[in-house]
Amino acid sequence: MAVKEQSILNSSGNKIKTTDKEIRIVGKIDQPLILILENVLSHAECDALIALAQSRLQRAKIGKAHQESDIRTSSSMFFEESENESIHTVESRVSELMNIPVSHAEPLQILHYKAGEQYRPHYDYFTSDHVANNRISTLVMYLNDVEEGGETYFPSLHFAVTPKKGSAVYFEYFYNDHDLNERTLHAGNPVSVGEKWVATQWMRRQSHR
Numbered sequence: 001m002a003v004k005e006q007s008i009l010n011s012s013g014n015k016i017k018t019t020d021k022e023i024r025i026v027g028k029i030d031q032p033l034i035l036i037l038e039n040v041l042s043h044a045e046c047d048a049l050i051a052l053a054q055s056r057l058q059r060a061k062i063g064k065a066h067q068e069s070d071i072r073t074s075s076s077m078f079f080e081e082s083e084n085e086s087i088h089t090v091e092s093r094v095s096e097l098m099n100i101p102v103s104h105a106e107p108l109q110i111l112h113y114k115a116g117e118q119y120r121p122h123y124d125y126f127t128s129d130h131v132a133n134n135r136i137s138t139l140v141m142y143l144n145d146v147e148e149g150g151e152t153y154f155p156s157l158h159f160a161v162t163p164k165k166g167s168a169v170y171f172e173y174f175y176n177d178h179d180l181n182e183r184t185l186h187a188g189n190p191v192s193v194g195e196k197w198v199a200t201q202w203m204r205r206q207s208h209r
């Protein structure tokens, strides 16, 4: 059996304490490390992020050419770094939780899916050969409860995470073993009923800001 690779997060025990929150680990896969986390954001913080994002949403643009694409049919926006008190609080907590300095963080992204919208299976890391400062980990925070559908789905692991307001799924893909990284392939399943709001934090290997 291969040697277990080091993970970024210390996930022993059933909680992770940050300066201002006690986050509960309610589910876990080991290799690659995937954690289901509760109490990452308060309901008030979820509502505030949605309200701030709502007016600034554009049709999701992905890829170098920034074309609209079927890969992701949701709408998205990015907050400016620490653009206000609540964004700053969330960024600081998330960086503590993910055990990566905030200087490695990409801008916090908000995604909004309406019924029928989805994000097809993808890797969060860049797969081209010469990426100098690739992504290493992701936190997807759920800002609302979805009536039906909209799970975050890991097809290689046959594992689905149901969105729950204030909860999150964490995963990392900085492993030397490429198979482990590839197992983090994931999708946002189509929303069947209702809508879905998430905030995504991607972390880079080195400073990005």
Ligand SMILES: O=C(O)CCC(=O)C(=O)O
Residues within 6 Å of the ligand: 111, 119, 124, 140, 150, 151, 152, 153, 186, 187, 188, 189, 198, 200
């Ligand atoms: O909406 C989801 O459940 C997944 C979002 C996602 O994969 C991403 O933002 O990279």
Ligand SMILES: [Fe+2]
Residues within 6 Å of the ligand: 122, 123, 124, 186
């Ligand atoms: Fe993703």
